[in-house]
Amino acid sequence: xxQLTMAQGYWKxxxxxxxxxFHLFFRESPFGGGFAIAAGLAxxxxxxxxxxxDEGDIAYLAGLEGSDGSRLFDPGxxxxxxxxxxxxxxxxxxxxxxxxxxxxxxxxxxxxxxAQIVETALLNMVNFQTLIxxxxxxxVAAAGEDAVLEFGLRRAQGIDGGxxxxxxxxxxxxxxxxxxxxxxxxxxxxxxTHAHSWVMCFDDELSAFQAYAEAMPNNCVFLVDTYxxxxxxxxxxxxxxxxxxxxxxxLGVRLDSGDLGELSRRAREILDAAGLExxxxxxxxxxxxxxxxxxxxEGATIAxxxxxxxxATAYDQPxxxxxxxxxxxxxxxxxxxxxxxLSEEPDKVSMPGVLQVRRLRxxxxxxxxxxxxxxxxxxxxxATIVDAVTGVRRSVPVDGEATDLLEPLFRAGKxxxxxxxxxxxxxxxxxxxxxxxxxxxxxxxxxxxxxxxxARLHARRDDxxxxxxxxxxxxxxxx
Numbered sequence: 517x518x519q520l521t522m523a524q525g526y527w528k529x530x531x532x533x534x535x536x537x538f539h540l541f542f543r544e545s546p547f548g549g550g551f552a553i554a555a556g557l558a559x560x561x562x563x564x565x566x567x568x569x570d571e572g573d574i575a576y577l578a579g580l581e582g583s584d585g586s587r588l589f590d591p592g593x594x595x596x597x598x599x600x601x602x603x604x605x606x607x608x609x610x611x612x613x614x615x616x617x618x619x620x621x622x623x624x625x626x627x628x629x630x631a632q633i634v635e636t637a638l639l640n641m642v643n644f645q646t647l648i649x650x651x652x653x654x655x656v657a658a659a660g661e662d663a664v665l666e667f668g669l670r671r672a673q674g675i676d677g678g679x680x681x682x683x684x685x686x687x688x689x690x691x692x693x694x695x696x697x698x699x700x701x702x703x704x705x706x707x708x709t710h711a712h713s714w715v716m717c718f719d720d721e722l723s724a725f726q727a728y729a730e731a732m733p734n735n736c737v738f739l740v741d742t743y744x745x746x747x748x749x750x751x752x753x754x755x756x757x758x759x760x761x762x763x764x765x766x767l768g769v770r771l772d773s774g775d776l777g778e779l780s781r782r783a784r785e786i787l788d789a790a791g792l793e794x795x796x797x798x799x800x801x802x803x804x805x806x807x808x809x810x811x812x813x814e815g816a817t818i819a820x821x822x823x824x825x826x827x828a829t830a831y832d833q834p835x836x837x838x839x840x841x842x843x844x845x846x847x848x849x850x851x852x853x854x855x856x857x858l859s860e861e862p863d864k865v866s867m868p869g870v871l872q873v874r875r876l877r878x879x880x881x882x883x884x885x886x887x888x889x890x891x892x893x894x895x896x897x898x899a900t901i902v903d904a905v906t907g908v909r910r911s912v913p914v915d916g917e918a919t920d921l922l923e924p925l926f927r928a929g930k931x932x933x934x935x936x937x938x939x940x941x942x943x944x945x946x947x948x949x950x951x952x953x954x955x956x957x958x959x960x961x962x963x964x965x966x967x968x969x970x971a972r973l974h975a976r977r978d979d980x981x982x983x984x985x986x987x988x989x990x991x992x993x994x995x
Contacts, residue, residue, distance in 0.1 A: 519636055520577070523629040524593045532596075536628045537844040537852065537870045539620040540638055543863050546650050546833050550962030551952065553653050553945050554613045554621050555684045556645030560638050561925055561935060564606060567634065569597040596629075602929035604630050607922040609873075610936055612649075612687060612944030614952060615921075616967050618863075618904055619873045619886060621646070621838070623922055626929075628845070635840045644677070645684035647836040648827070651805075652688025653949060654959055655823050658805035660812065663691040663820045665707050667800060668828020681828040687942050690823075702938050709735055709770075715742040725755040733764040737798060740769045740783070749783045753790035760792075768796035768820065776801065777816040784817040796820050804831065805959055841866045852892055856980045858988070868980055869893070869973060877917040883951045886921075887912065889970035901968035909971065 526532050545552055569577075574597065580588040604626025615621055621642060624631045656664050666685040672678030675697075682698035692705040699706040710728055718724035725738050736759060740748030749769055756766030769787070771779050780797045787795045799811075800822035808821055825831060843866060844852040854868030869890035876884045887901040902909050912918075924932040936944070955963030969977065 519633045520589070523597075523633050524589055526628045526632065527593045527596060528590065531628055533848060534628050535626055535846050535848060536631045536842050537623065537625045538631050538635070538840055538842050539867075539871055540622040540624075540642060540838060540840045541618060541620050542643075542646075542836050542838040543617050544837065545617055546647055546830070546836055547654060548962075549650065549654060549959065550956040550965055551614050551616060551650070551653075551949075552646055552836070553649040553688050553949075554609045554615045554642070554646055555611055555649035555687050555941070556641040556643070556680070557608050557611045557622065557925075558935060558938070558941075559641045559645070559680070560608070560622065561606075561931070563637050563641065564602055564604075564634065564926060565931065567600075567602045567630075569600060571598075574598050600630065602630060602926065603627055604634075604926060604929060605924070606926040607872075608925050609921045610923060610941070610944060611938075612936075612941035612948070613921060614883070614945070614948040615646075616886060616965050618867070618967060619888060620871050620922060623871065625870065639838055639840055641680075643836040643838040645680055645687075646838070647830045647833070648681045648684035649688035649945070651827055651830050652685040652690050653945065654805040655803075655808065655821070655827060656689035657949075657957060658808040658812070658959060659821050662818065664689070665820060665822045666690045666693040666695070666827060667708075667822040667824035669693075669695045669824075671825040672828040678828060683938065685827055687938060687945060689942070689946060690827075694822075704938075709737040710739060712739060712742045715739065721748055722751045722754065725751055726758070729755050729759050729764075733759060733762065736764070736766050737768045737770055737796075738766075739772060741771060741773045745771060745774055745779050746782055746786070749786045753786055753792055753795075756787075756792045756795060757790060766792055766795045768798050770798040770800060770822070771818075772799075772801045776818065777811050777814045780811075780817045781815065798822060800824065802826060809959065843868050844870050854890075854976065854980065856977065856984060858981065858984050865977075865981060867969070867973070868977055871973075873921040875919050875921055876912060877919075877951070879917070881951055882953060883948070883965070885912070885966035885968070887968045887970055888973065890973050890976075893970070893972055895970060896972075900971040902971055902974040903966060903968045905964070910968075 574594050577589050582588045604624050606624050608622040669678040672681050679698050682693040682695040683702050686704045692707040694708040698704050715724040729736050738752040740752055752769045759766050776799045783797050796819040798820040799818045803823045804826035842855055844854050846852045856868045857866040859865050872891050873886055873888055875886050878884050889895055899912050900909050956965045
């Protein structure tokens with residue numbers, strides 16, 4: 517609602533003719549890690565493509581009341597909304613890009629009314645999917661060469677959250693999902709067999725496995741812990757031999773409770789002794805990157821990991837904390853005027869200007885650092901960047917291996933450029949993660965990836981902070 521009330525304020529006060537530059541970014545990498553994977557940008561683009569207020573929207577808004585019982589929204593403003601079409605320029609990093617704190621993931625420039633209205637929708641789409649894609653990347657890193665399946669729909673935050681989580685998890689590196697709707701919508705591979713209820717419907721476990729094998733011989737992964745796990749593995753092996761005699765393979769057994777490390781080793785022995793070396797040991801049960809890393813360090817023989825609740829809900833950090841901040845304003849056709857938000861917390865002092873991120877690579881293709889610059893100021897030869905945290909200065913090779921991350925999505929409200937597929941975004945994430953130094957990828961106590969400000973932007977930010985604080989101090993003295 518506050519986007520709409522501010523938009524009406526701009527419209528009523530004449531600021532409707534002014535333009536703003538807004539940037540979407542986050543302040544801390546999630547999960548105590550050293551990076552994030554940008555996701556949700558395809559959905560953000562679809563939302564902007566269809567940005568309209570239809571008759572039903574206008575009728576609803578017309579019925580909202582202020583504190584005095586009169587209309588909250590002016591009929592003229594609602595007429596303006598009804599005729600509105602996107603006129604903004606929008607630039608964003610490509611989905612699957614590795615990103616870091618303080619860096620703009622998305623930039624919106626254009627009429628203040630429009631650039632303000634889209635704030636919450638963009639944050640909702642980008643924050644959540646970036647969070648889940650990053651969690652998935654961490655889980656997949658812990659699993660190493662093993663496959664990770666996303667199993668989180670039953671515990672996800674609603675149907676829409678479950679679908680978005682499945683998409684983001686696949687982008688982040690998961691091999692498949694159990695969410696069939698996500699499979700249909702996004703082309704994600706789907707995996708899944710049966711639950712405990714299947715076994716419990718039969719008089720005994722062996723009959724349950726045999727019946728499932730007869731019904732679905734090409735999809736047999738048996739859940740073996742309904743009664744006694746190791747006995748369940750033995751019965752699964754017995755049915756696995758029957759499947760093989762008919763030209764099918766037992767794909768595996770799934771462990772869902774107990775000491776997963778010890779049970780996996782015993783299960784592997786039983787399967788191998790039965791000649792079922794190809795059958796995999798799968799595991800589920802509240803897994804995340806920490807649990808997987810621990811099990812692997814203990815010698816678990818698990819080949820496939822079903823990760824549900826702790827992935828789809830980002831269990832240990834429920835929100836990314838991305839923000840959308842105004843950084844410059846202007847009248848159409850005039851120069852941008854930088855704007856800055858003060859804070860008692862240094863990390864919350866915003867950056868002024870119309871910003872871009874330049875990424876640097878070594879000759880070996882490793883990511884070596886990023887710096888943020890103002891597109892209006894450009895980058896001088898022999899540029900100096902100032903570390904955003906330490907204040908340390910260093911020179912950077914401007915003409916070397918460097919790329920700007922924010923790419924055009926819309927120009928004057930019209931789609932611009934080619935939009936990558938989900939598969940392309942997934943491959944980009946995997947490639948960029950491999951390009952990071954090992955210390956930055958570390959799950960615990962990661963090395964901080966260097967992110968800085970171009971020196972003139974850093975100096976202007978400091979000047980604006982000092983000016984703003986002098987103004988605050990003067991106002992206090994006068995007050």
